[in-house]
Amino acid sequence: MKKVALFIPCFVDSFYPRAAEATLGILENLGFDVTYPLSQTCCGQPFANSGEEDETRVLASKFIDIFSGYDYIVSPSASCVSMVKNHYQEYLPPSEKLKKVQNSIYEICEFLYDVVKIKELNVTFAHRVGLHQSCHGLRELELGVGSELVKPLFSKARYLLELVKGIEIVDLERPDECCGFGGTFSVNEPDISIKMGKERLQDHINAKAEYITGFDSSCLMHLEGIAKYEKYPVKIVHIAEILSGMADESS
Amino acid sequence: MSSKEKILKKTGEIKTPLELEEFKIEKEKIKDKTDSFLTSLKNAAGEGYIIKKDDINKKLEELFGGNLKTASVYDYQTADINPNKYKKATELEDIDVAIVHGDFAVAENGAVWINEKNNRHRALYSICKHLVIILPKDQIVDTMIEAYKRVNLKELKHAVFISGPSKTADIEQSLVIGAHGAKALTVFLVEGL
């Protein structure tokens, strides 16, 4: 039986444990032997994006030590997975460990679509839902096709959501514009960051979405922060919560 | 060291390039090139007509007859001015209509290739108010890729692809036809030329 390790970024651990629980639930229901290595912390992305190479290297090295012993590493955070899969070689020398980790890490939607090749889901979520396609997941992990490209538009995340019973996915004016989080950007340039987030939320609200979902809790955290401040009539939920059925229990 | 030497020193030693691959880009052939060209021309705010060779003068009279000052190096009935007679390009300022010949057209974008060896003043096609381009109807290529394979650029001193009249959207993205060049453009695709 394939051994799966769960990678939960620190802020998901702290602020959105439901996304982690949901991911764990999905994997266990599919019959995987899942371990959550307790010594994990951070993939190093915030440090990398701020140009802090040395800090990134230390965290990356620790990451591959913890996770190299598994067949699959699954995470509900697309940008973190992209960091490991697409950028770790910029910080670490080539090694068997690095190669294994980069080849076995998946974001949950990716995992369900590419590895499990899921064809049906026995969950319900009878609500109008807007899908926020986070930039790194979309363009770096190719969970979907960026609207700039001249390729048939396809989204793994949307495919999975469409398997959910009763769901209605709304059409947005700008299906993949950035929400404005951008990690430290949200701190360095708060005004534009918030402006962009407000407009993303408004797009979903105009499309009459009751829920906004996505595959990156960092974007969702930023959108939720603005939605709460503005008291917008929309709820934010991680896609794993919908796909696992957890969102339905609490809706 | 001259500036040229300084620059070339920095850009690296002069070495003969390795052969650059030929790009074989798969694309669908355009079924009706004439129709495609006329549509693209319209999108570029130009007007196109399919004319029989013997009807050129008739059509010119119909569209541009009357008091319009018409210039052409060719013998068209409405052309009363031979622009080559003028010494300076500025003397062409009063011209209303200029009639030039095109070599071929490009279906995907409504452009016509003009390289007038017989024309003395390059200003002719941009100084006039209304430009008329006459070319054979069967000389239309699909895209710029075919177009640039066809032109013999090394032999030419000056040539231009023109697609529609001059235009600008610099004021609030509002498209205005007629900027500094011709304010209107008409293409005659001539059968039997």
Next chain:
Amino acid sequence: MNHPKAAKEFLKNEDHVKWHDEALWFVRQKRDIAAKSIKEWEELREAAQKIKSHTLSYLSYYLNEFEKNALSNGIKVHWATDAKEHNKIVYNILKKHQIKKVVKSKSMLTEECALNPYLKKRGIEVIDTDLGERIVQLRDEPPSHIVLPAIHLKKEQIGKTFEEKLHTQKGNFDPAYLTNEARKDLREKFLSAKGAITGVNFAIAEVGGIVVCTNEGNADLGTSVAKVHIASMGIEKIIPKTEHLGIFTRLLARSATGQAITTYTTHFNAPEEGKEMHIVIVDNQRSDIINDKEHKKVLACIRCAACINTCPIYRRSGGYSYSYTIAGPVGSLLANTRDLKKYGDLAFASTLCGSCTNICPVKIDIHHQLLAFRKEYVKKGYVSFKKRLAFKIGASVLRNAFLYEIARKTLSLFHPFLKRLNLWGEGREIPKPAKKSFKEIYGKRK
């Protein structure tokens, strides 16, 4: 002013920001329609990238070939190592011919070299003839966008400027009327200017000639009336063969404005009878990056501005928020290749969303390049100690389980109070830690 501060100012006028953002998003949408009408678009991009990469690897060869062919066509070729030399060369050509008035079509290179003020100081009048550039020239402002120089202005603002400078009808802000008035005013200048300066979109090595793409016909009219044509080009504008233009001309206008092609794609291969044509080949720090493996790709840029139009940050902060001649994604890259210390902060005016990378017709991986500049900026020690300290503290908390718990519990306890402090900007609440972290929940399962 740094980008965050400038952006904050720009954002104060909400209506203006909305209009600016929507105007540029509209251009992005036009680009999408044009690009998607070509099934082989992605292959064209691939080919364009390969041609540029090849050319940059053999740049000396192609520059040499270009000069040789240009000279044999009767074109005079000059080389300028930097902006100052470029300006001097242009001035000397004009002085020799006693030219006191020149018409200029769009050239970001001449903007980069600050040619206009240089010539003005020496008694030569430069009239920018591209309508957008003419508008900002009359207002004594720099262009805010490389393709749409006056995109930041509303027609009322333009109309008022024309009332003042061109004596147009008071209160008539109709774009067609204003454009026609500009046409009349500039036509007089075209007919009397003895010198014409243009930029260069492409310089073909095997021909020794250049290509200038415009919609307005200002480059065509200006150069065909004037006695002297001076074309300024950066060394990176070279492409090897005529046939390569087939690929670039299919990509350029569609990426820039969504048109299938610009009205005029003009080939200047030799001067007109009795006239002179000069080409000034300019380096100005471009050769500095030619040997930089990571950043060399920046030289492939064909100045279409697609990256600028798609950038969500540019659309909401405006061209003037960036401290460099060219604003937006590619501008930040170009600025960083010149002076990392001065412009390095521009690499942080981005969420690294990657839309620019996807849209670039020559496939420059813009957002990865911005990230690389951030690394270099930090490595060189240009980030303030205060900022780095914040990171060091953050890192230690994250790595230490005990400190992490303390931080969590503190945030949890004081959240109702902390959230009102606008610690994460005005308009966004800081997240509240969940009652139990996932580690705790998982721990309880065993």
